[in-house]
Amino acid sequence: MTETRLRADSARTVLAILEAAERTLNRKPTATMEEIAAAAGVARTTVHRRFATREALLDALTTWAAQQLADAVDAARPEATPPLIALYQATTNVLAVKLSWGFAMNTALAPGNEAERIQAAVVERCDALFARLAEANILRPGITPLWCRRVYYALLHEVCQDANANPDTELDTDAVATQVVETLLHGVGTPGTTL
Amino acid sequence: MTETRLRADSARTVLAILEAAERTLNRKPTATMEEIAAAAGVARTTVHRRFATREALLDALTTWAAQQLADAVDAARPEATPPLIALYQATTNVLAVKLSWGFAMNTALAPGNEAERIQAAVVERCDALFARLAEANILRPGITPLWCRRVYYALLHEVCQDANANPDTELDTDAVATQVVETLLHGVGTPGTTL
DNA sequence: ACTACTTGCATCACGAATGTTGCAAGTAGT
DNA sequence: ACTACTTGCAACATTCGTGATGCAAGTAGT
Known part of the structure; x- marks a missing residue:
């Protein structure tokens, strides 16, 4: 070599x-x-x-994007700051990356790809953050960290898709991050309403 | 003809x-x-x-799936029953369809496609339902019906993706629908927590 | 200035997917 | 039973994307 x-x-x-x-x-x-x-x-x-091949390009692309994502999470110091602060900071940082590398982050990665490892590490840190939130009683009882992450990822994906569909309107990353965190924690309904 | x-x-x-x-x-x-x-x-x-062509097949597929979806919404009578009941019913019905026709419903449709029209009609009925929910004070003030629909769609998409990734475990549609509606309305956090 | 690397261009080979056609065999509907 | 439709199979043409190569011109780094 x-x-x-x-x-x-x-x-x-x-x-x-x-x-x-x-x-x-x-x-x-x-x-x-x-x-x-x-x-x-x-x-x-x-x-x-x-x-050399198309696959090699895709591999490089997804790995590159995954690394950007990991760096964005790092910058939020999610295990050092209070969990809610970390969640907000991470959301802001991640949003910025996801907006620029939306395709690379949502494309299915080839097995054995380096990106797979990096993304798995990010997921782990995300779960750890939600575990800290649960410890702080910020999460409703009965809610699993897994479901939290899934909802969180879904919301992030949603706002990015939307921003992507309207490339002309530049958006306020902070405002969107707030909206995501708010909705993640409290949904869209009036407190106390049940089925 | x-x-x-x-x-x-x-x-x-x-x-x-x-x-x-x-x-x-x-x-x-x-x-x-x-x-x-x-x-x-x-x-x-x-x-x-x-x-005749691959495109024609894709067109037929997406149109068919869109029609299934529209029928599922119809069956919930979303403008006749109380809005929360309708939301829950529609969620259950839509989930069943989306689980069977996941690809066809998420694939980008060619412009001018019949499916486009049908999906637009569904979106309209969805917005109308959220408007009724807002009138009934079930939605938190400051939350737009548009954002509601986007979050709702994102949650539906998420649970379907997950079910799709684990085809072996058959899931309880009613339980999942409840989870989706609950999370849509109240998120994952403890009431009263703010940033 | 000299050298080594990089790029654009033209060209080729190859495989894969699409779409078409003719014919023989089989089946639905009457 | 008769007819019309439908299907499978084999073969074909065509197009498109991929990947490789040789050569000439240009540029980075020393």
């Missing part, structure tokens, strides 16, 4: 390709290498030089 | 193909006509006789 170091321009090209892949595949998941290359402003052959 | 009536066996074949397409594409969205035909137990040429 000769670790060839990348020349500066080449590194820029790789990033451009990844970003173009994200943008293009987000709009059309069946987009071809040709289209991705065009969006990146390079020739198709250049893409193939950097990523 | 000569409306050729279908022979009984042919009608059965068409349904088998639609169901096979749903099943197959749900597991692998890039499945080929060949695979769909195999899953339906027919030859590939037969599929092409019923649906």
